[in-house]
Amino acid sequence: MRSLQREPGVLLALLAVIALVGAFIVYPQLRVIATPGTGYVDFITGGTWIRSTSQSIQVMLLSTTSAVLLGFVFAYGMVYTNMPWKRFFRVIGILPLLSPPFVVAAAYVILFGPRGLISYNVFGQSPNIFGLGGIWGVQTIAFFPFAYQLIADVLSRSDARLEQAARNLGAGPWQVFRTVTLPLSRPGLGAAILTTAIYVLEDFGNPALIGGTFTVLPTQAYGLISGFGDLPGATAVSTLLLALALILYVAKIRLDGGRSFVTVSGRASSMPRPPVPVALTWTCFAACLALSIVILTVYGSLLVSALTLNFPTILTPTLQHFQYITTGTNGTALQNTLVFGLVAAAFSAVFALVAGWLIERGSWRGRRALDFLLIMPAAIPGLFFGIGYATAFNEPWLDWLDRGVLIIISMIFWNITVGYQAAVAGLRQIDRTMDEAATSLGASSLRGFRDILVPMLGGSLRVGFVTTFVRAVTTLSVVIFLFTPSSTVATIRIFQLVNDLNFGRATAFTVADIGMAMAALGVFAILARGRVALGAARA
Amino acid sequence: MTRIDRAYDRRTFLKLAGATAAIAACGGATPAASPTATLKSDPTGTAAAPSPAPVTGTLSVYSALNESTNNEFFKAFNVAYPKVTVNVLPLAAAGELQTRIRTEKASPKADIFIGGSSEFHDPLGKEGLLEAYLAPNAKDIDAKFKEATGLWTGWYTGIFGFISNNSRLGEVGNKKPATWDDLLDPAWKGKLVLPDPVKTGGGYIFIATQIFRFNKDEAKAMDFMKKLHANIAQYVPTSPGALTLIDQGQFVGCPNWAHDILTEKGKGNPIDLTIPTDTGFEVGAVSIVKGTKNLPAAQALVNWSITKDAGDLNVKLSNRGSTRADVAPAAGSPKLSDVKLVNYDRQWATDNKDRLLKLWQQTVGL
Numbered sequence: 073m074r075s076l077q078r079e080p081g082v083l084l085a086l087l088a089v090i091a092l093v094g095a096f097i098v099y100p101q102l103r104v105i106a107t108p109g110t111g112y113v114d115f116i117t118g119g120t121w122i123r124s125t126s127q128s129i130q131v132m133l134l135s136t137t138s139a140v141l142l143g144f145v146f147a148y149g150m151v152y153t154n155m156p157w158k159r160f161f162r163v164i165g166i167l168p169l170l171s172p173p174f175v176v177a178a179a180y181v182i183l184f185g186p187r188g189l190i191s192y193n194v195f196g197q198s199p200n201i202f203g204l205g206g207i208w209g210v211q212t213i214a215f216f217p218f219a220y221q222l223i224a225d226v227l228s229r230s231d232a233r234l235e236q237a238a239r240n241l242g243a244g245p246w247q248v249f250r251t252v253t254l255p256l257s258r259p260g261l262g263a264a265i266l267t268t269a270i271y272v273l274e275d276f277g278n279p280a281l282i283g284g285t286f287t288v289l290p291t292q293a294y295g296l297i298s299g300f301g302d303l304p305g306a307t308a309v310s311t312l313l314l315a316l317a318l319i320l321y322v323a324k325i326r327l328d329g330g331r332s333f334v335t336v337s338g339r340a341s342s343m344p345r346p347p348v349p350v351a352l353t354w355t356c357f358a359a360c361l362a363l364s365i366v367i368l369t370v371y372g373s374l375l376v377s378a379l380t381l382n383f384p385t386i387l388t389p390t391l392q393h394f395q396y397i398t399t400g401t402n403g404t405a406l407q408n409t410l411v412f413g414l415v416a417a418a419f420s421a422v423f424a425l426v427a428g429w430l431i432e433r434g435s436w437r438g439r440r441a442l443d444f445l446l447i448m449p450a451a452i453p454g455l456f457f458g459i460g461y462a463t464a465f466n467e468p469w470l471d472w473l474d475r476g477v478l479i480i481i482s483m484i485f486w487n488i489t490v491g492y493q494a495a496v497a498g499l500r501q502i503d504r505t506m507d508e509a510a511t512s513l514g515a516s517s518l519r520g521f522r523d524i525l526v527p528m529l530g531g532s533l534r535v536g537f538v539t540t541f542v543r544a545v546t547t548l549s550v551v552i553f554l555f556t557p558s559s560t561v562a563t564i565r566i567f568q569l570v571n572d573l574n575f576g577r578a579t580a581f582t583v584a585d586i587g588m589a590m591a592a593l594g595v596f597a598i599l600a601r602g603r604v605a606l607g608a609a610r611a
Numbered sequence: 612m613t614r615i616d617r618a619y620d621r622r623t624f625l626k627l628a629g630a631t632a633a634i635a636a637c638g639g640a641t642p643a644a645s646p647t648a649t650l651k652s653d654p655t656g657t658a659a660a661p662s663p664a665p666v667t668g669t670l671s672v673y674s675a676l677n678e679s680t681n682n683e684f685f686k687a688f689n690v691a692y693p694k695v696t697v698n699v700l701p702l703a704a705a706g707e708l709q710t711r712i713r714t715e716k717a718s719p720k721a722d723i724f725i726g727g728s729s730e731f732h733d734p735l736g737k738e739g740l741l742e743a744y745l746a747p748n749a750k751d752i753d754a755k756f757k758e759a760t761g762l763w764t765g766w767y768t769g770i771f772g773f774i775s776n777n778s779r780l781g782e783v784g785n786k787k788p789a790t791w792d793d794l795l796d797p798a799w800k801g802k803l804v805l806p807d808p809v810k811t812g813g814g815y816i817f818i819a820t821q822i823f824r825f826n827k828d829e830a831k832a833m834d835f836m837k838k839l840h841a842n843i844a845q846y847v848p849t850s851p852g853a854l855t856l857i858d859q860g861q862f863v864g865c866p867n868w869a870h871d872i873l874t875e876k877g878k879g880n881p882i883d884l885t886i887p888t889d890t891g892f893e894v895g896a897v898s899i900v901k902g903t904k905n906l907p908a909a910q911a912l913v914n915w916s917i918t919k920d921a922g923d924l925n926v927k928l929s930n931r932g933s934t935r936a937d938v939a940p941a942a943g944s945p946k947l948s949d950v951k952l953v954n955y956d957r958q959w960a961t962d963n964k965d966r967l968l969k970l971w972q973q974t975v976g977l
Contacts, residue, residue, distance in 0.1 A: 178852075178855070181856070181859075182859060185856075185861045186844075186861045186862065187779075187859060187860045187861045188861075200844065202844075202845050281852075284845050285845075285846060287977070297710055298706030298707070298710075298809070298810050299706075299808075299809035299810055299968055300809075300964075300965050300968065301706075301709065301710070301713070301734055302965075303710070303713065303714075382878055382880070384859060385858060385859065385879065386878075386879055459710075459714055462711070462714040463714050463717075466714065466715050466717055466720070467717055467718055468717065468718040470718075471718055552702070552711075553707070553711050553714060555700070556700065556720070557671075557698045557699060558698075564702070567702075567703075567704075568701055568702065568703055569678060570851070570852075571677075571703035571704065571849060571851050572677050572678040572703060572851070573851045573854060573855065573871070573874070573875060574678070
């Protein structure tokens with residue numbers, strides 16, 4: 073990229089990105105951070121944060137490790153091996169992302185609780201799943217798909233020629249993996265670890281429902297709000313979470329500082345990847361299958377619940393729960409969910425790509441700050457993102473603003489991180505000479521971005537879109553302070569039904585929501601495939 | 612392309628924002644004036660509505676009531692006041708609604724906050740976020756069920772009872788608790804759950820009940836809570852969530868709301884309701900949010916919800932009791948006057964909530 077003064081187009085894009093980040097990430101969060109005021113002193117001296125912080129870190133280390141390991145095995149199996157059932161695993165890899173945690177946590181209790189259908193009825197065990205063990209297990213399943221998505225994107229872009237070359241020089245598969253594949257996927261791995269860690273840190277739903285007395289920072293904050301009406305104390309907890317995210321971020325910068333991860337150079341490669349040993353292929357297959365069985369059991373139980381009278385007590389088959397969700401405002405809620413999710417995902421993916429390009433390819437001052445601001449939203453618990461929006465944008469002069477639009481905006485910026493991380497990781501693997509060739513031939517930087525880089529970044533764009541979509545359709549906490557009767561969404565309805573002790577209806581709603589989201593993603597996948605082919609043809 | 616769009620959006624945004632601010636500044640008086648205007652031009656409304664003053668317009672209601680109650684209850688209100696459009700924002704979590712009303716104080720979006728025990732309404736009143744209204748029908752409501760200045764009005768009651776799972780009761784010697792002290796029996800160890808006192812209204816009322824049971828001797832009450840803690844497997848984040856665990860037999864018993872336990876039993880779950888002696892109760896409240904754009908309709912809803920008709924309907928829908936003496940309780944449901952209650956000092960319990968919850972947290976080490 074040339075200097076900004078010489079390219080007004082780039083400068084304008086940059087100013088637009090800064091303005092939007094300022095208005096929709098920084099400003100609402102400043103309102104939240106400023107809420108405690110002098111309350112910070114009380115909060116720090118009160119000392120109640122010490123245990124929840126250490127427990128938060130404990131959970132983060134455990135869940136991130138297991139989720140990233142699983143995600144890596146899954147991604148490696150999908151990208152490197154020719155194991156069977158890949159299509160099936162691809163669907164399984166996205167299923168845990170598509171459902172609100174409070175329903176799934178309830179399903180875990182039904183299956184694996186002290187009198188769980190599997191734990192007790194099958195194995196005769198009466199485990200106490202409430203606590204650290206429960207959170208760890210549930211979060212591993214809930215967050216491995218994020219790691220899988222990010223890692224698979226990076227692995228699939230690594231250059232097969234380097235690996236073939238290493239094999240031809242006599243390196244074994246393990247040595248190739250250790251010395252070529254793994255080092256080259258470091259930006260993706262780093263991004264995957266960072267994102268997963270931050271998501272685990274801010275996760276509220278799972279610890280709230282299955283954590284029992286094991287308090288982590290987001291549940292502590294919630295307790296302060298709902299029990300004590302102590303918004304200042306709760307927002308102080310939120311600030312503490314941001315500080316932790318900042319530490320993680322700095323650690324990650326230190327880890328991959330300054331190295332080059334370029335794997336895509338000027339010439340296209342059509343070389344196949346070196347074959348993976350059969351034993352490894354089947355090990356990956358077995359691991360993916362085992363994980364799939366757990367996931368299918370959990371989601372299968374939701375389906376059974378949706379189709380029976382009062383699961384798990386009364387198993388008479390019925391369609392009445394599905395009939396219910398077609399009545400009243402339930403249809404509107406489903407429709408809103410779909411529309412909000414799709415619009416937010418499209419904007420978020422494009423915005424993330426543009427921002428990623430400006431930051432990764434630019435050399436202007438303050439890049440690092442903007443970089444952090446775009447990673448920060450992942451560390452903000454949805455509750456505080458929502459509260460930030462509710463306080464910042466609930467002004468009389470803004471009353472004309474449709475709440476649906478505000479919800480969409482909140483979803484775009486709350487979920488910007490993964491798409492942005494994917495864009496940066498992708499760009500770091502593409503040799504700068506690619507776009508520099510275009511600019512030295514006279515194209516503007518923007519044109520080089522649009523015509524050269526964007527077609528090669530289809531994977532990153534897809535990651536951004538899918539992640540924002542699934543997080544948008546499953547979030548409750550962001551929306552809970554923003555929704556209005558006309559802008560209600562599926563998660564709000566499901567939450568209401570769960571609290572109304574109507575698990576059958578809640579699960580029917582969840583199944584409909586997942587089905588709808590699946591269909592939307594399926595259509596998107598077909599469209600995206602066409603677009604990627606188009607990009608390749610143009611290149 | 613994108614760049615141009617962005618710049619344009621931003622400009623339009625600012626322009627629109629400015630225009631709206633100007634309109635808001637000039638026309639501030641219009642919303643308040645319009646209901647009166649329509650009121651005069653609508654003489655036919657008088658015949659349809661039982662209330663002497665016909666009310667119109669829309670009403671934004673933040674409701675912590677159950678799903679099924681919401682639908683029927685506001686439909687019935689609409690029969691009495693057909694010209695009022697009620698937009699219900701349903702969220703069966705009074706704490707969240709309370710927080711929403713707080714965060715929205717710069718530009719309130721709710722006219723009415725209905726449901727949830729009075730502990731959730733009272734602090735909002737103290738913070739000046741509620742509009743006082745002494746409803747005419749409140750003359751039929753006992754003073755202990757309403758706020759003296761009319762900041763909130765109690766319209767239903769809920770008694771704290773105990774749910775037990777029939778198929779697992781044998782594990783604790785087939786004994787349902789006659790008193791709360793019975794729950795200290797070591798047989799209950801690991802088989803008992805409680806709605807989290809910090810996160811649920813019910814859990815706190817349970818603690819307050821213990822304090823009143825020991826004549827406000829907090830040390831004795833905390834000693835009880837500490838001993839009980841040894842038997843408790845789990846503090847559950849929502850009251851309904853705790854009922855589900857007992858329905859499924861994951862645990863054997865739980866102190867919880869009698870009306871919800873009855874509803875669960877009605878669905879065919881293998882559970883039973885008992886009311887231990889010296890129990891506590893909640894008063895479900897309704898209040899008007901300060902800054903309401905439709906005061907006449909808001910007042911009409913408050914006044915209507917304490918009529919006998921509304922009380923009867925709510926009893927039928929939710930198994931709860933009414934604050935009106937002339938409303939009979941639901942079948943199988945205990946009447947407030949028939950159970951042995953502690954002398955529940957609601958104002959004291961509300962005013963000391965933060966302190967007592969912290970004391971409890973220290974006592975049990977949470």
